[in-house]
Amino acid sequence: MEKREKKVTFSQFQKLGKVLMTPVMILPIAGILVGIGSAFTTKNIVALWPVLGNTYVKLFFNLLKAMGNTINSYLPIIFAVSVAIGYAEKEKGIAALSSVIGFLAMNNVMNILLTSLGILDPAAMKTGQSMVMGIASLDTGVFGGILVGLLVAKLHNKYYNIQLPPVLGIFSGTKFVPMISLLACSALGLVMSVVWPFVQTGLGFMGEIIYDTGMAGSVIYGLAERALLPFGLHHFIYTPFFFTNLGGSMVIDGTLYEGAVNIYNAMLASPDAMFDVNITRFIMNGKVIFAMFGLPGAALAMYHCAKPERKPQVKALLIAAIIPSIFTGITEPIEYSFLFAAPLLFVVHAGYAGLAYLLTYICKVNIPGPSSFGGPFLSTIFNGIMQADKGSNWIWVFIIGIPCFFLYYFTFRFMITKFNYKTPGREDDGQEVKKLDKKMSDEMMATIIEGLGGADNIQHVDACFTRLRVKVKDKALVMPDTDWKQKTGANGVVQVADGVQIIYGAKADIYKNNLKSALNMD
Structure with a gap:
């Protein structure tokens, strides 16, 4: 029985990771808009192209930044709604509405309680406090949204078809869910008022330790994130660094930002702030290297090692798998092409991922790599080449990346032939490599x-x-x-x-x- 309980818990973790990907995948368009808007409003670019100083041109690019920051500024409630919808079994619209009500209730309760106790002063907020949807509250970040979403989904699935006594019959069914969510999330606000400051302190302490580890911390971060991919738990490595003060805290243009994604976006939008590799490493600067150079090298090795008669099929398979790696940062298609056939290759790949993080840290490559920033290719353009004045050090992407391509290529080719791994195109007779069709028959x-x-x-x-x-x-x-x-x-x-x-x-x-x-x- 105990073993089964562990498996169920593991499955639930995987499901949460999948649900969290929905709001994260909204971020690419936000990152691209902010990146373009910021790139064409920097002082040096305006000095180089005076037309960019025109009032209406400046307005256009500032509007792009504002559009992107619509997502960046309201991520917590976006997470709350996404989690509630993701876990709701039926009537998902009611779950979404209830999550909005619950999120506002939680923050309003924290505002009233902490203001009354003299802990929170809207005119002079301290570290860990911020304006949330116009409410002075504790900055619980996306984790506050996740907790609200999980709580609302739990209540929704239990009560969306409840039948109350006749005298209260008008409140039966889905109408009961917003009411119980309001009460439950208000209670959550009371709990968070007491608990969350301790969580913030703990995260801050851990963040300082990780920050002080420098290169070693970067290697561990990158290696662990890849190593947990087969279990579907890699989301739980990077998400806390993305959105809490575990990924750092920094004052930019007079405003305190916490979490690597929030800090980087603030740096990107600021006319004066420079990039910091101690922040960028947590938004996967190393992924730019192995996703855009390393894994294509591995794909070429697998193609060259395929049986001659199967190379056309393997070529189609690998091209379809490598395109999302380069352009979106979604590396799973190419990784799974060898993970099960040759697990040792994946171990080597995870080690090389750690190496990529080490090299990008040493060379101060300030270009984020995940899909939430448009993927390695677009990020290199918008956050690298077009942000050279902010210290992106984009040239190192190619100086590191090209040798990385050949490192992957020769390692994979040697190991595949040495150990006769059954990578795509090397399967035994009777096994056929399936082409990635767009439609399923x-x-x-x-x-x-x-x-x-x-x-x-x-x-x-x-x-x-x-x-x-x-x-x-x-x-x-x-x-x-x-x-x-x-x-x-x-x-x-x-x-x-x-x-x-x-x-x-x-x-x-x-x-x-x-x-x-x-x-x-x-």
Whole structure:
């Protein structure tokens, strides 16, 4: 029983990581808008191109920054709504409304309580306090939003179809959810008023330790983030650094910012602030190197090691997998192409990722790499080349990246041939490399449904960037892991307590929609 409880907890962590990706994926457009707006309003660029000093031109680029900061300034409530919707089983609109009410209630309660106790002064707020949706409150960041979203989703799933006594019948069903959410989140505000300052202090202390570790901290951060990818828990490495003072705190243009993403965006928007690698390392400057150079080198090695007759298929597979790595920072498709066939290659890759973080720290490369900043390629342009005056040191991306390409290439090629790893195109006879099609045939859909034990055995279908996540009634009816690759072209299968996660790379979300449509699921 204890073992099963651990598995369920692990599965829930994976689901939370998937839910958190929804608001994070809103950030790329915000980052691009702020990046463009900031790039064309810097003093040196305006001096070089005087036309940029025109009032209306300046207004245009300042509007772009304002549009991007619409997302950056309201991330906590965006997280609250996204988590509530992600976990709500039915009536997701009511869950979203309730999360907004709950988030405002939590902050209003903290405002009234802390102001009454003399702890909070809206005219002179201290570290850890800020204006949240126009309310002077504790700065709980996105974690406050996540807690509200989880609490509201829990209440929503329990009470959205509640039947109250006749005298209160008008409040039955979904109308009860906003009311109970208001009360529960108000209580959460009382708890947070007491607990959160201690959490902030602890995070600040940990942040100082990590900050002082310098290069070693960068290596550990980068290596751990990649190493947890196969378990779907890598989100829990970087998310605290992104959005809490674990990733640093800094005053920029008279305003205190906490969390690496918030600080970097403030630096980007500021006319005077310079980039700081101690902040940038936590928003994945090392990922620019291995996603844009290292993994393409690995892909080329796998292509050259493929059997001649299978190279055309492998080429299509690897190109489709490497494009998102370079342009969006989504590296899972290429990583899963060798993770299950050759786990030792992934161990080497995780080590090289740590090395990339080390080198970018030493060379002070101030270019973020995740998809939330547009991905490595666009980030190199908008946050690197166009922000050279802020100390982006973009030239080092290519000085480090090109050798990294060959390091991956020769390492992978040596290990694949030395240990005869069954990477794409080297499978035994009878195993076929599946091409990444844009549409799924009815035959493929039928195979997947049958492999999951039939339509009656499927309880829930979802997907993240690369995984089709399916909850089933009886796992014994699911076909063996090896059959998924041979029959459906899957890159691998991860077993969880209540189902399976089938890795299809970029096709996962398409497969989810097709599967739901075939099963008539909402």
